[in-house]
Amino acid sequence: MLDDTDRRLLRHMLADPALSTADLAERAGVTTATCWRRLEKLTERGVIGARQAVIDWRRLGYEVEVSLRFTLDKTDPRAFDEFLEAAREVPEVIGIETFLGRVDVRLNVIARDMKQYQEVYRRRILTLPHIADIEALMLIATIKDAEALPL
Template structure:
């Protein structure tokens, strides 16, 4: 792990707001030259701190108005491998995130759907047929106040 200074942290915050900024724009924003900003970004990439750049897609604008978080407890942990469950869950296009967690549930899934009827179809036809599925608890997302960014 590399030591981060205040400029590195400011650089991470700036990239979290807009990862498409050029090194020149980042430099102007942070009081650095373009080559210095580029070197810092490159150093953060090489250290694995910047692991990629993503675009944020407005799911509602694409017609996916419902997001549901599912807590899933496997029924038969010994008979079904975790990898089989994960592979099958990740193959469902509506499942955006598969997280193996500790606590009340074994997995947490983020599922998008066009509407509640569409979610019910995904739940019945795809999720409830996953290998080893046991208890399922659904929480419908009402609002999302903050998107994740750097720590």
């Protein structure tokens, strides 16, 4: 699937996503044209989804991050769809994940402070449809946050 050149390109890209194609090629030890072709193939195959900015929400004044785990009332066959549709409309929700098991959905919510979080929780989160149970986990510290795979 991946050869050594692909792995080198991906390792360097993960280490510094802002690298230009020329700089990435130099670090991986290939020509710029080879690098570009390889990146195109990896993108076409879905290995590379997108290059994206990683935003430090705390530096923008968001001091509270809460992970909310939901169990949904699945007696309505549209429960998942309706919940997810409504959750996407909450601007403070920065992540939505679905699971198999006791927890159905997890929302990651940010707020500037506890007062704003309480407001979002009461007015936006508790009004989401089909909630059977909620568990809140407040983020204290992120110890490791790596999307890199051992390539």
